[in-house]
Amino acid sequence: MSLSIVKENTEMQLNVNNNVTTAQASNKLVFDTKDLNLWYGNTHALKDINLQINEKEVTAIIGPSGCGKSTYLKTLNRMVELVPTVRTTGEIMYKGKSILDKSFKVEDLRTHVGMVFQKPNPFPKSIYDNIAYGPRIHGIRNKKILDEIVEKSLRGAYIWDEVKDRLKENAYGLSGGQQQRLCIARTLAIEPDVILMDEPTSALDPKSTLKIEDLVQELKKDYSIIIVTHNMQQAARISDRTAFFLDGEVVEFDVTDTIFTNPADKRTEDYISGRFG
Amino acid sequence: MAANNNAKNNYVDVKGMIAKNKQAKSFSTVTEKIIPIILFLFAIITVFTTVGIVFTLLTETIEFFKLVPIWDFFTGTVLKPMSQNPEFGVLPLINGTIISSVIAMLVAGPIGIMAAIYLSEYASDRVRRVIKPMLEILAGIPTIVYGFFAFTFVTPLIRSIWPDVAATNILSPGIVMGIMIIPMIASLSEDAMSAVPKAMREGALGLGSTKLETTFKVVIPAALSGIIASFVLGISRAIGETMIVTIASGSSKNFTFDITQSMQTMTAYIVEVSGGEAAAGTTIYYSLYAVAMTLFVFTLIMNLLARYVSRKFREEY
């Protein structure tokens, strides 16, 4: 019951935000992380993370391998729980509700917080069935509505023109870049508020990478996007704010321009200028 | 010169020894040539085994069909090999084989696949490490022990609930055969499901699916060929299983669909006839081979089908 009230609030916030055109102008929080600690068994992977992530912005998370950036991202939709030994303390508030609380259903959380993975992972089904998968499990059976959702999502991910004539073909016939945009479309189909992207272009060629980056710019009009990347140019190109992670800690979090031109911390500067990583 | 030689002799003259051995190499080059030939002859024994099976079954079956028309054999519903006017219809045996296999698969299919789902999708590593070896024990128990179990425990148990069931019946060995096949289906299906990449599950879970939805809508469709292959192999195993049905289903050659009654399978017929030391050259003796040939073809088709399914429909992720 209380859950649906929260959702109504969400709807209202969305309506308000649609009127705000520039992302920076919005200061509504989507995620508020307070003193988050995370362990894999005995490994302390995230240490006292405090981060406020704004709505309708692109937030980039950068840092060297093993710094905990992917772990943090996967904590935001509790995908991290797939590792059996994982343990957390602290709090992550999603629009005012604590998501690490066991009473917050992960299935519910993940319909609001979609995810795009490092490697494209379409299901071994047709293109159509890939997109319709999410709406179907969430109870939409009407063929006409499904058709509309599929088209809208594929258009939203800028892949409609490439696949509209072969919706019934297996998704594995697509190129890697197309598969990744299909996976983005698949996420759009469940109409999430937030899209998490875990190094979405690391397995792609430069041309496909650019397409995805353009797409991210378009998507931030309607979605809050959090993207993990090891590619600093990419973070600089597409994000509004950037967080720099090192050894499980947030070293610095600021407007992207500031991070890349005038970082406050020596370690950030070293990383950005390529002195380690 | 001599001093030099002496000094040298204090060390092991490796080069000299190798050179000397090279002289003896002619023997070893012969070895190098002969060994592969011997090993090839070993390897070819397996081919001879197959040829032997097919040849013996075929020649004696042909003899049988000289005595009993092939049409009568495959369409006859009466099997009375020991009677004054013997009849050799194989349908009662095929019927018994199919019914017992169907019962076995009704037990092993659902339970095996559910166990596979649990082990592959739900169980923690620790639980899996305990349960899998225990299922292997179940698979390693000799079938004769299952036969004893069916005859002395399961049949009386069924009869205490359902008194119409005969002392020897097809139901009890069918069920026990199913239990015997569970580990095979569970393990092969679990292999197929575990082979589905983790990324695929993450994709489904990331869209808000429950584990159940992920399993049925993504994992099982992706692993379907392996799961079907495990079922087909299970059927093949049930068709060829001998001791459980021989002990617990008796030797009535009824052509019936009443599972409370005794029926004979092809395998049980072979045991009965060969154990009776049928004299070579008699019709009964040849019928042994005709039934064995039928059984062999049945299982061969199943095994080829299983291989075809898992090759042809292997998903490429």
Place this chain on the structure above:
Amino acid sequence: MKYIDVNQVSKRMNGRIAKNNILKSIFLAATVFGLIVLAILIYRVIVDSVGWIDWDFLTGRLSTAAERAGIMGAILGTLWMMLVVAPVTLILGIGTAIYLELYAKKGKLQSIIQTNISNLAGVPSIVYGILGLTIFVRAMDMGNIILAGGLTLSLLILPIVIVAAQEAIRAVPSFLSEASYGMGATKWQTIKNVILPAALPGILTGAILALSRAIGETAPLTVIGIPALIIPFPEGIFDKFTALPMQIYYWTLDSSLVAEYANLAAATIVVLLVLLFVLNSAAIFIRNKFQQRF
């Protein structure tokens, strides 16, 4: 425009999660079902055999009188038969595996042999019984002696041993054999001195597991024709014999005539299962003890 009604989704969520949890318990129950049956089976066998396994039973001769029956003859028959099966399958199995993995050229012949082996593994054991009956017992005129039974069972488990040996040989890392070739060793020297010793634990583990399959096999022996009552102990591979599973078979069949035979069958099952347990433990021991870490 929104197609997905968040409230609808939320309303359905509890049902979906409940369904998941209910089915999870059902899946668990299905998994445990087999183990419960295993427990009942072992419990039943032990209960039926209590009071029947004693020194006289283990060392005595067969008899129609349940009280006086002993299974030493069957134990000896099984052991003698394994003395045939073990060397035959090891030599043929390892030889075939070496040929297929290390000598055979990848091509038609090799793929025929390989396909044939996997087909043989799927042939019902009773068909091997018919082969043994036709070739060993009748054509070679051996009669139903230990050698005939042993050779029949050898053919039956040969595919299992070959596949296990192939896997063990394939698991030997190539740097070991390269090191041997690098010192000028010939192919056979390399196989004999480097590859086989490294693969041996894996081969033995597989062979012992196959052997324990052979020990429990009954169907081929029934076809070869084993008399129900054989009083003298076998003294060599040319003697007539009975084996543990055959004794279980006869006693179970006749338990409807003489109730005590069921106890004898149960007691024999215990002996058979203990034997299998010892063999399997040996296989696991070898696997753990000699597992090479390359």
